[in-house]
Amino acid sequence: MRIFWLASCTLITISFNSLALDVKQRFDHLDKDKNGFLSLEELSSQPHLKKHIAQWDENKDQQISLLEFKHYLTNKS
Ligand SMILES: [Ca+2]
Numbered sequence: 001m002r003i004f005w006l007a008s009c010t011l012i013t014i015s016f017n018s019l020a021l022d023v024k025q026r027f028d029h030l031d032k033d034k035n036g037f038l039s040l041e042e043l044s045s046q047p048h049l050k051k052h053i054a055q056w057d058e059n060k061d062q063q064i065s066l067l068e069f070k071h072y073l074t075n076k077s
């Protein structure tokens with residue numbers, strides 16, 4: 001029973017990590033100039049996010065940071 005519990009915890013940890021990794025990979029893929037932010041131009045392949053950038057650009061710098069991108073991916077409906 002203890003082993004089963006440990007295995008469940010490990011699985012949960014792995015799936016959390018892979019989600020975080022997935023966000024980072026998607027972000028890096030979109031961040032063409034690798035400056036750590038997604039400009040409106042770089043969001044051209046993400047029309048939904050581009051359209052709603054005002055909603056997700058939390059510090060209103062007209063760019064999406066990794067954190068803002070993560071919020072978008074985890075909260076969009
Ligand atoms: Ca960029």
Ligand SMILES: [Ca+2]
Pocket residue numbers: 057058059060061062063064065068
């Ligand atoms: Ca921003």
